[in-house]
Amino acid sequence: xxxxxxxxxxxxxxxxxxxxxxxxxxxxxxxxxxxxxxxxxxxxxxxxxxxxxxxxxxxxxxxxxxxxxxxxxxxxxxxxxxxxxxxxxxxxxxxxxxxxxxxxxxxxxxxxxxxxxxxxxxxxxxxxxxxxxxxxxxxxxxxxxxxxxxxxxxxxxxxxxxxxxxxxxxxxxxxxxxxxxxxxxxxxxxxxxxxxxxxxxxxxxxxxxxxxxx
Numbered sequence: 686x687x688x689x690x691x692x693x694x695x696x697x698x699x700x701x702x703x704x705x706x707x708x709x710x711x712x713x714x715x716x717x718x719x720x721x722x723x724x725x726x727x728x729x730x731x732x733x734x735x736x737x738x739x740x741x742x743x744x745x746x747x748x749x750x751x752x753x754x755x756x757x758x759x760x761x762x763x764x765x766x767x768x769x770x771x772x773x774x775x776x777x778x779x780x781x782x783x784x785x786x787x788x789x790x791x792x793x794x795x796x797x798x799x800x801x802x803x804x805x806x807x808x809x810x811x812x813x814x815x816x817x818x819x820x821x822x823x824x825x826x827x828x829x830x831x832x833x834x835x836x837x838x839x840x841x842x843x844x845x846x847x848x849x850x851x852x853x854x855x856x857x858x859x860x861x862x863x864x865x866x867x868x869x870x871x872x873x874x875x876x877x878x879x880x881x882x883x884x885x886x887x888x889x890x891x892x893x894x895x896x897x898x899x
Contacts, residue, residue, distance in 0.1 A: 705735060706726070706729055706730060706733065706810070708756075708781075708782065709729065709733065709758070709810055712756070713827050713828055713831045714827070716835065717826075717827040717828070717831045717834075718827075719826035719830060720827065721825070721827050725825045725827065728821060728822060729822065729825075729828075731818075732812055732816075732818040732821065732822050733756075733810040733811060733812055734753075734811040734813065735808070735809070735811075736755075736808075736809045736810075736811050737806070737808055738760070738762075738802070738803035738807045738809065739803065739806060740803055740804065740805055740806055741802055741803065742803050743800060743801065743802045744762070744785070744802065744803070744809070745786075745787060745790075745797055745799065746797075746800055747796075747798060747799060747800050748796050748797070749790075749796065749797055750790055750794055750795065750796060750797065751787040751788075751790035751791040751797050752811075752813055752814065753786065753791070753811035753812060753814075754784060754788070754791060754811070754812045754819070755785050755786055755801075755810070755811050755812075756782075756783075756784055756809065756810040756811075756812070757779050757780060757781055757782065757783050757807065757808075757809060758781065758808040758809060759781055759806075759807065760780075760803055760804075760808060760809075761779065761803070761805045761807065761872045761873065762778070762783075762785050762803055762807060763775055763777070763779070763801070763804055763873070764776045764777040764778075764779070764785060764787070764800070764801045765800055765880070766798060766799060766800070767800065773880055778866075778869055778873060778877070778881055780868055780869075780872055785801055786801075787799050791814060804872070804873060804877070805872070849861060855882065855883075855884045855888055855889075855892060856892055856895070858883075858884075859882060859889070859892045862878070862881075862882065869881075875889055875890065875893075
Protein backbone atom coordinates (compact mmCIF):
# COMPACT_ATOMS: atom_id res chain seq x y z
CA UNK A 686 0.00 0.00 0.00
CA UNK A 687 1.19 3.51 -0.80
CA UNK A 688 2.66 5.23 2.29
CA UNK A 689 0.51 8.35 1.82
CA UNK A 690 -2.67 6.27 1.52
CA UNK A 691 -1.70 4.29 4.63
CA UNK A 692 -1.13 7.51 6.58
CA UNK A 693 -4.50 8.91 5.48
CA UNK A 694 -6.30 5.71 6.50
CA UNK A 695 -4.46 5.64 9.83
CA UNK A 696 -5.28 9.28 10.57
CA UNK A 697 -8.91 8.73 9.55
CA UNK A 698 -9.18 5.73 11.86
CA UNK A 699 -7.49 7.63 14.68
CA UNK A 700 -9.84 10.62 14.24
CA UNK A 701 -12.82 8.24 14.45
CA UNK A 702 -11.46 6.84 17.73
CA UNK A 703 -11.14 10.34 19.18
CA UNK A 704 -14.69 11.22 18.09
CA UNK A 705 -16.26 8.17 19.73
CA UNK A 706 -14.31 8.58 22.95
CA UNK A 707 -14.26 12.39 23.21
CA UNK A 708 -16.48 12.67 26.32
CA UNK A 709 -14.48 10.01 28.16
CA UNK A 710 -11.13 11.43 27.01
CA UNK A 711 -12.11 14.91 28.22
CA UNK A 712 -13.29 13.45 31.51
CA UNK A 713 -9.95 11.69 32.05
CA UNK A 714 -7.90 14.76 31.07
CA UNK A 715 -9.79 16.99 33.49
CA UNK A 716 -8.95 14.64 36.37
CA UNK A 717 -5.36 13.69 35.63
CA UNK A 718 -1.91 15.16 35.06
CA UNK A 719 -0.35 12.52 32.83
CA UNK A 720 -0.97 12.85 29.07
CA UNK A 721 -2.79 10.22 27.03
CA UNK A 722 -0.54 8.70 24.36
CA UNK A 723 -1.75 7.27 21.05
CA UNK A 724 -1.18 3.81 22.52
CA UNK A 725 -3.42 4.77 25.47
CA UNK A 726 -6.15 6.02 23.13
CA UNK A 727 -5.95 2.88 21.03
CA UNK A 728 -6.35 0.75 24.17
CA UNK A 729 -9.35 2.80 25.32
CA UNK A 730 -10.91 2.33 21.89
CA UNK A 731 -10.23 -1.40 22.00
CA UNK A 732 -11.57 -1.83 25.53
CA UNK A 733 -14.69 0.35 25.69
CA UNK A 734 -17.92 -0.73 24.00
CA UNK A 735 -20.52 1.81 22.86
CA UNK A 736 -24.06 0.89 23.93
CA UNK A 737 -27.43 2.63 23.61
CA UNK A 738 -30.27 1.98 26.06
CA UNK A 739 -33.93 2.82 25.58
CA UNK A 740 -35.82 4.34 28.48
CA UNK A 741 -36.42 1.64 31.13
CA UNK A 742 -34.06 -0.79 29.36
CA UNK A 743 -31.81 -2.65 31.79
CA UNK A 744 -28.04 -2.53 31.89
CA UNK A 745 -28.13 -4.94 34.85
CA UNK A 746 -30.90 -6.92 36.52
CA UNK A 747 -31.00 -8.44 39.99
CA UNK A 748 -29.48 -11.92 39.97
CA UNK A 749 -27.19 -11.25 36.99
CA UNK A 750 -23.42 -10.92 37.23
CA UNK A 751 -22.35 -7.36 36.42
CA UNK A 752 -20.26 -7.47 33.24
CA UNK A 753 -19.46 -3.79 32.80
CA UNK A 754 -18.46 -0.54 34.41
CA UNK A 755 -20.38 2.09 32.47
CA UNK A 756 -19.52 5.71 31.66
CA UNK A 757 -22.60 7.79 30.86
CA UNK A 758 -22.05 9.81 27.69
CA UNK A 759 -25.64 11.01 27.41
CA UNK A 760 -28.81 10.26 29.35
CA UNK A 761 -29.75 9.28 32.88
CA UNK A 762 -29.70 6.04 34.86
CA UNK A 763 -30.77 4.73 38.23
CA UNK A 764 -29.51 1.90 40.44
CA UNK A 765 -32.05 0.36 42.78
CA UNK A 766 -33.40 -2.66 44.61
CA UNK A 767 -36.98 -3.95 44.71
CA UNK A 768 -38.39 -5.23 47.99
CA UNK A 769 -40.91 -8.02 48.58
CA UNK A 770 -43.79 -5.55 48.22
CA UNK A 771 -42.53 -4.39 44.83
CA UNK A 772 -41.32 -1.02 46.10
CA UNK A 773 -38.19 0.41 44.52
CA UNK A 774 -35.36 1.74 46.70
CA UNK A 775 -32.98 4.04 44.80
CA UNK A 776 -29.32 3.71 45.71
CA UNK A 777 -27.76 5.86 42.99
CA UNK A 778 -28.79 8.18 40.17
CA UNK A 779 -26.51 8.99 37.25
CA UNK A 780 -26.33 11.58 34.48
CA UNK A 781 -23.74 12.66 31.89
CA UNK A 782 -20.10 12.18 32.91
CA UNK A 783 -21.03 9.84 35.75
CA UNK A 784 -20.18 6.17 36.15
CA UNK A 785 -22.58 3.38 37.06
CA UNK A 786 -22.01 -0.26 37.96
CA UNK A 787 -22.27 -2.83 40.74
CA UNK A 788 -18.58 -3.00 41.57
CA UNK A 789 -18.91 -5.86 44.02
CA UNK A 790 -20.62 -8.05 41.43
CA UNK A 791 -18.20 -6.88 38.72
CA UNK A 792 -15.03 -7.63 40.65
CA UNK A 793 -16.16 -10.74 42.55
CA UNK A 794 -18.25 -12.10 39.66
CA UNK A 795 -21.16 -12.79 41.99
CA UNK A 796 -24.89 -12.21 41.32
CA UNK A 797 -25.97 -8.63 41.84
CA UNK A 798 -28.71 -7.54 44.23
CA UNK A 799 -29.27 -4.39 42.15
CA UNK A 800 -31.04 -3.28 39.00
CA UNK A 801 -29.54 -0.58 36.78
CA UNK A 802 -31.71 0.87 34.03
CA UNK A 803 -31.99 3.93 31.83
CA UNK A 804 -34.48 6.60 32.85
CA UNK A 805 -33.92 8.40 29.54
CA UNK A 806 -32.55 7.23 26.23
CA UNK A 807 -28.94 6.76 27.22
CA UNK A 808 -25.56 6.41 25.49
CA UNK A 809 -22.92 4.48 27.42
CA UNK A 810 -19.29 3.47 27.10
CA UNK A 811 -18.84 0.08 28.74
CA UNK A 812 -15.62 -1.33 30.19
CA UNK A 813 -15.85 -5.14 30.27
CA UNK A 814 -13.87 -7.45 32.50
CA UNK A 815 -13.05 -9.81 29.61
CA UNK A 816 -9.59 -9.87 27.99
CA UNK A 817 -8.19 -8.29 31.17
CA UNK A 818 -9.44 -4.93 29.88
CA UNK A 819 -10.05 -3.56 33.39
CA UNK A 820 -6.46 -4.11 34.50
CA UNK A 821 -5.02 -3.03 31.16
CA UNK A 822 -6.99 0.22 31.12
CA UNK A 823 -6.13 0.88 34.75
CA UNK A 824 -2.44 0.59 33.84
CA UNK A 825 -2.79 3.80 31.80
CA UNK A 826 -1.27 6.50 34.07
CA UNK A 827 -3.89 9.15 33.27
CA UNK A 828 -6.75 6.69 33.82
CA UNK A 829 -5.25 5.54 37.12
CA UNK A 830 -4.97 9.16 38.30
CA UNK A 831 -8.55 9.83 37.26
CA UNK A 832 -9.76 6.72 39.10
CA UNK A 833 -7.97 7.83 42.30
CA UNK A 834 -9.74 11.20 42.16
CA UNK A 835 -13.05 9.46 41.42
CA UNK A 836 -12.68 6.96 44.27
CA UNK A 837 -11.77 9.74 46.73
CA UNK A 838 -14.76 11.85 45.67
CA UNK A 839 -17.09 8.85 45.88
CA UNK A 840 -15.83 7.99 49.36
CA UNK A 841 -16.44 11.54 50.58
CA UNK A 842 -19.89 11.65 48.97
CA UNK A 843 -20.89 8.31 50.55
CA UNK A 844 -19.71 9.48 53.98
CA UNK A 845 -21.64 12.73 53.62
CA UNK A 846 -24.80 10.96 52.47
CA UNK A 847 -24.61 8.37 55.27
CA UNK A 848 -24.11 11.07 57.90
CA UNK A 849 -26.98 13.08 56.45
CA UNK A 850 -29.34 10.08 56.49
CA UNK A 851 -28.55 9.39 60.15
CA UNK A 852 -28.22 12.90 61.53
CA UNK A 853 -30.39 15.27 59.49
CA UNK A 854 -34.09 15.68 58.89
CA UNK A 855 -35.65 15.20 55.47
CA UNK A 856 -35.89 18.95 54.81
CA UNK A 857 -32.12 19.32 55.21
CA UNK A 858 -31.40 16.36 52.93
CA UNK A 859 -33.72 17.84 50.31
CA UNK A 860 -32.01 21.25 50.45
CA UNK A 861 -28.55 19.65 50.23
CA UNK A 862 -29.62 17.67 47.18
CA UNK A 863 -30.90 20.86 45.56
CA UNK A 864 -27.54 22.54 46.15
CA UNK A 865 -25.34 19.59 45.19
CA UNK A 866 -27.21 18.03 42.28
CA UNK A 867 -29.84 20.52 41.02
CA UNK A 868 -29.92 18.64 37.68
CA UNK A 869 -31.67 15.71 39.36
CA UNK A 870 -34.83 17.78 39.79
CA UNK A 871 -35.22 18.33 36.05
CA UNK A 872 -34.15 14.82 35.01
CA UNK A 873 -36.03 12.58 37.45
CA UNK A 874 -39.66 12.60 38.63
CA UNK A 875 -40.74 13.25 42.20
CA UNK A 876 -41.21 9.60 43.21
CA UNK A 877 -37.60 8.77 42.22
CA UNK A 878 -36.23 11.79 44.10
CA UNK A 879 -38.27 10.72 47.14
CA UNK A 880 -36.87 7.19 47.02
CA UNK A 881 -33.32 8.52 46.63
CA UNK A 882 -33.82 10.72 49.71
CA UNK A 883 -35.40 7.86 51.67
CA UNK A 884 -38.75 9.60 52.18
CA UNK A 885 -42.31 9.01 50.99
CA UNK A 886 -43.79 10.86 48.01
CA UNK A 887 -46.15 12.62 50.42
CA UNK A 888 -43.27 13.85 52.58
CA UNK A 889 -41.38 15.11 49.55
CA UNK A 890 -44.49 16.87 48.26
CA UNK A 891 -44.89 18.65 51.60
CA UNK A 892 -41.23 19.68 51.64
CA UNK A 893 -41.42 20.96 48.06
CA UNK A 894 -44.43 23.15 48.89
CA UNK A 895 -42.55 24.60 51.86
CA UNK A 896 -39.34 25.23 49.91
CA UNK A 897 -38.45 27.64 47.07
CA UNK A 898 -39.17 26.28 43.60
CA UNK A 899 -36.23 24.39 41.96
